[in-house]
Amino acid sequence: MEDSNNPTEVVRDPSTLAAELANEHVADIAEILNEQPTEVASEVLSHLPLDRAVEVLDQPELEESADLIASLPDDRALALLSGMSADRVAEVFRDLEEPRRSVLLDRLDDETRLSVLRLLSYPPDTAGSIMTTEFVSVPSTWSVGRTLDYIRRVERTRETVYAIYVLDPRTKRLIQTASLRRLISGEPNASILSVAYPRRPVTVTPLTDREDVARIISKYNLLAVPVVDRDHVIGIVTVDDVIDAIVQESTEDVQKFGGMEALTEPYMQISFIEMIRKRAGWLCILFLSEMLTASAMQFFEGELEKALVLTLFIPLIMSSGGNSGSQATSLLIRALALREVRLRDWWRVALRELPMGITLGTILGLIGAVRITLWQKLGFYDYGEHWMLIALTVGTALVGIVTFGSLAGSMLPFILQRIGFDPASASAPFVATLVDVTGLIIYFTVALAILSGTLL
Amino acid sequence: MEDSNNPTEVVRDPSTLAAELANEHVADIAEILNEQPTEVASEVLSHLPLDRAVEVLDQPELEESADLIASLPDDRALALLSGMSADRVAEVFRDLEEPRRSVLLDRLDDETRLSVLRLLSYPPDTAGSIMTTEFVSVPSTWSVGRTLDYIRRVERTRETVYAIYVLDPRTKRLIQTASLRRLISGEPNASILSVAYPRRPVTVTPLTDREDVARIISKYNLLAVPVVDRDHVIGIVTVDDVIDAIVQESTEDVQKFGGMEALTEPYMQISFIEMIRKRAGWLCILFLSEMLTASAMQFFEGELEKALVLTLFIPLIMSSGGNSGSQATSLLIRALALREVRLRDWWRVALRELPMGITLGTILGLIGAVRITLWQKLGFYDYGEHWMLIALTVGTALVGIVTFGSLAGSMLPFILQRIGFDPASASAPFVATLVDVTGLIIYFTVALAILSGTLL
Numbered sequence: 001m002e003d004s005n006n007p008t009e010v011v012r013d014p015s016t017l018a019a020e021l022a023n024e025h026v027a028d029i030a031e032i033l034n035e036q037p038t039e040v041a042s043e044v045l046s047h048l049p050l051d052r053a054v055e056v057l058d059q060p061e062l063e064e065s066a067d068l069i070a071s072l073p074d075d076r077a078l079a080l081l082s083g084m085s086a087d088r089v090a091e092v093f094r095d096l097e098e099p100r101r102s103v104l105l106d107r108l109d110d111e112t113r114l115s116v117l118r119l120l121s122y123p124p125d126t127a128g129s130i131m132t133t134e135f136v137s138v139p140s141t142w143s144v145g146r147t148l149d150y151i152r153r154v155e156r157t158r159e160t161v162y163a164i165y166v167l168d169p170r171t172k173r174l175i176q177t178a179s180l181r182r183l184i185s186g187e188p189n190a191s192i193l194s195v196a197y198p199r200r201p202v203t204v205t206p207l208t209d210r211e212d213v214a215r216i217i218s219k220y221n222l223l224a225v226p227v228v229d230r231d232h233v234i235g236i237v238t239v240d241d242v243i244d245a246i247v248q249e250s251t252e253d254v255q256k257f258g259g260m261e262a263l264t265e266p267y268m269q270i271s272f273i274e275m276i277r278k279r280a281g282w283l284c285i286l287f288l289s290e291m292l293t294a295s296a297m298q299f300f301e302g303e304l305e306k307a308l309v310l311t312l313f314i315p316l317i318m319s320s321g322g323n324s325g326s327q328a329t330s331l332l333i334r335a336l337a338l339r340e341v342r343l344r345d346w347w348r349v350a351l352r353e354l355p356m357g358i359t360l361g362t363i364l365g366l367i368g369a370v371r372i373t374l375w376q377k378l379g380f381y382d383y384g385e386h387w388m389l390i391a392l393t394v395g396t397a398l399v400g401i402v403t404f405g406s407l408a409g410s411m412l413p414f415i416l417q418r419i420g421f422d423p424a425s426a427s428a429p430f431v432a433t434l435v436d437v438t439g440l441i442i443y444f445t446v447a448l449a450i451l452s453g454t455l456l
Numbered sequence: 457m458e459d460s461n462n463p464t465e466v467v468r469d470p471s472t473l474a475a476e477l478a479n480e481h482v483a484d485i486a487e488i489l490n491e492q493p494t495e496v497a498s499e500v501l502s503h504l505p506l507d508r509a510v511e512v513l514d515q516p517e518l519e520e521s522a523d524l525i526a527s528l529p530d531d532r533a534l535a536l537l538s539g540m541s542a543d544r545v546a547e548v549f550r551d552l553e554e555p556r557r558s559v560l561l562d563r564l565d566d567e568t569r570l571s572v573l574r575l576l577s578y579p580p581d582t583a584g585s586i587m588t589t590e591f592v593s594v595p596s597t598w599s600v601g602r603t604l605d606y607i608r609r610v611e612r613t614r615e616t617v618y619a620i621y622v623l624d625p626r627t628k629r630l631i632q633t634a635s636l637r638r639l640i641s642g643e644p645n646a647s648i649l650s651v652a653y654p655r656r657p658v659t660v661t662p663l664t665d666r667e668d669v670a671r672i673i674s675k676y677n678l679l680a681v682p683v684v685d686r687d688h689v690i691g692i693v694t695v696d697d698v699i700d701a702i703v704q705e706s707t708e709d710v711q712k713f714g715g716m717e718a719l720t721e722p723y724m725q726i727s728f729i730e731m732i733r734k735r736a737g738w739l740c741i742l743f744l745s746e747m748l749t750a751s752a753m754q755f756f757e758g759e760l761e762k763a764l765v766l767t768l769f770i771p772l773i774m775s776s777g778g779n780s781g782s783q784a785t786s787l788l789i790r791a792l793a794l795r796e797v798r799l800r801d802w803w804r805v806a807l808r809e810l811p812m813g814i815t816l817g818t819i820l821g822l823i824g825a826v827r828i829t830l831w832q833k834l835g836f837y838d839y840g841e842h843w844m845l846i847a848l849t850v851g852t853a854l855v856g857i858v859t860f861g862s863l864a865g866s867m868l869p870f871i872l873q874r875i876g877f878d879p880a881s882a883s884a885p886f887v888a889t890l891v892d893v894t895g896l897i898i899y900f901t902v903a904l905a906i907l908s909g910t911l912l
Contacts, residue, residue, distance in 0.1 A: 254709060280819055427782075
């Protein structure tokens with residue numbers, strides 16, 4: 001496994017590879033195929049037994065399954081698609097290109113085609129788009145024994161039964177949920193309702209955001225949650241789908257927080273052009289906004305000429321504002337994502353960040369003032385006769401800037417969420433840029449107040 | 457639920473609250489208790505029926521369970537602890553204070569005490585520390601029918617059977633794994649091995665990092681993974697434990713990336729002093745390192761005096777280096793966390809980031825030079841007779857700084873991982889600080905090369 005990432009070793013003869021892989025775990029086969037060129041992977045897939053190839057294609061970890069399906073002859077492709085789970089088939093059709101897409105879609109059996117079209121109709125990142133349409137449901141009139149029998153016979157291809165959904169026999173509405181565990185302990189002749197979980201089932205709608213689905217599954221310790229549309233179960237989202245969703249969300253959050261568009265592919269696979277596109281956009285926006293610092297500096301040029309010593313501390317002071325802002329933003333992005341705080345709590349947060357910023361700013365301000373005093377006294381540098389006033393200026397400016405940074409950094413995620421953006425777009429560079437311009441203005445204003453009449 | 461976060465509404469009479477809560481989902485009860493003062497929550501817990509109280513305490517979402525147990529009389533506390541799952545009991549003992557801890561531990565039954573002591577012996581964030589010691593195992597000599605019967609009778613308190621572990625009857629070593637799903641489809645008289653999964657079971661050791669456990673569970677789509685010590689199953693980590701672990705890890709990663717120590721409690725619950733401690737440390741380290749910028753500026757003071765116009769672009773140039781570095785770092789932190797790249801791939805990454813940085817730097821450099829030209833030509837600002845050389849200096853410096861930022865930002869996570877730190881400690885502010893000092897030096901060096909003889 002340690003070496004499986006090394007592309008120089010892994011391009012191999014397809015039929016030998018297929019024979020070698022036959023006994024591997026499907027998740028491992030998917031991982032190995034990911035590292036092969038599409039032609040090799042597609043050859044391997046044709047050499048595997050049909051049911052094994054279906055299992056491999058059912059792995060959410062398998063990348064480019066659409067390309068693989070597209071590379072196979074129609075009959076083999078259809079045989080594979082008919083065996084795969086509906087959510088994976090939908091993923092394939094999401095990426096397939098015309099005219100192949102229509103050809104294959106038309107030749108699917110009616111039931112599969114309907115499921116796939118329905119899955120494709122939901123927006124990405126919703127429960128509807130990640131759910132599977134295969135689940136076990138029985139009418140509430142059935143007995144425990146009949147249900148067990150049904151699972152044994154009809155549902156035998158299903159590897160995992162996450163839950164059994166008990167429906168009203170007339171309206172088909174979801175009434176209750178039973179676990180396999182309780183089912184096998186039940187009296188065979190008793191009603192299925194005797195082993196169902198007595199409370200109202202926890203459900204989501206097809207438009208529920210996948211992050212919320214993850215939160216619900218995690219909170220109620222479920223193996224799957226039913227997706228319900230007008231009281232009818234139309235699919236389930238399982239705990240493993242949710243793990244993939246959580247991992248993907250946190251990757252996107254970290255990338256956005258780093259100040260770029262989230263990638264859709266792994267770092268090593270994305271093309272150079274695509275990567276430039278994802279990074280240059282934000283970098284240019286930040287650069288253009290940061291140009292305001294040059295304008296601010298021009299505005300204070302007179303002061304700069306009189307007291308060049310002030311320029312020495314500009315990078316130090318600006319970065320402190322950015323750093324405290326970045327801390328506050330990272331805290332609030334996560335707190336909002338985990339619903340630890342809500343939009344309406346913004347003033348509570350502001351009331352915490354204000355004294356927090358003042359305290360942190362005072363700590364840094366003192367260190368800054370001590371540094372100037374030490375350098376002056378130890379003779380490392382001569383800040384001139386007004387060195388104490390300069391130390392006071394730097395210290396006071398730091399209190400103001402760190403306080404402003406903490407407040408701005410903590411409020412930005414709220415503002416973004418309020419106007420309908422992802423709070424994670426409040427990236428560290430975004431906050432730093434916001435704070436930089438204001439930081440300069442604070443610094444020069446403090447300097448004018450303290451030094452006017454002496455240096456200025 | 458929308459209002460459940462509002463602390464002004466939720467302090468309530470314990471016995472009424474207990475009666476109201478009796479029919480709620482345990483996860484909801486835990487959430488409501490989290491919002492009550494400990495005394496109220498503890499009262500509610502004594503008013504709930506014992507089995508219900510045990511279910512509530514078994515929720516990993518319930519905070520301060522140790523305080524709750526500590527507030528109850530010994531007998532009630534012991535009754536609750538004996539009902540709870542071993543991993544939750546261990547969590548309580550991890551937080552309980554002496555002398556109560558020893559008193560309760562001594563009075564536990566031997567089997568529970570042993571499990572708890574064993575769980576407590578594993579370092580935090582390992583499989584051993586998050587596993588549960590309750591699982592179903594049967595000798596390989598048993599039949600399908602006998603196993604089913606055993607689960608029905610002996611294991612009837614278990615709500616979910618994640619898997620059945622089949623052991624060698626003599627050595628007790630783990631041979632194979634069977635699912636409940638396959639068990640019920642099996643022939644009652646056939647051997648349990650007839651329904652077991654034919655491949656070698658996927659296992660982890662008690663010291664496996666919880667992030668790796670999460671990756672394995674997600675990759676192989678497991679509901680639980682057995683924790684194996686010298687071929688013996690000592691516990692299982694279930695998929696719901698892993699979700700909690702993943703969510704917690706990503707929170708920690710975002711907070712570290714924001715430039716602070718990871719919090720151990722939700723944002724609104726952590727005390728002011730603790731929050732200062734978590735934030736001030738890094739902020740001071742960054743501040744002290746950033747002081748090097750002041751030293752660098754002092755070093756180039758002569759140049760600054762001669763060409764004050766150079767100072768105008770210092771914030772702009774420095775921030776561009778920090779921003780490109782922050783992008784690269786966020787990319788590599790996630791790529792390393794998801795094992796998309798390994799330590800030994802560092803040179804592959806460097807070879808990607810070098811042209812990437814040059815391209816991004818050229819884009820920003822061009823924008824910067826155009827900005828100076830425009831301002832000069834449109835009469836917004838007069839950069840003097842050598843404005844073209846200044847534009848060239850700014851543009852060239854940007855190429856160098858953005859390239860350095862991308863390279864430094866992408867290599868820092870590798871270096872941290874190599875010397876044994878969490879790559880996520882490569883925070884955006886850390887990278888920005890690293891790039892700031894170097895950025896100044898690059899800027900002034902480029903200025904000396906281009907402007908010497910004219911401005912300098």
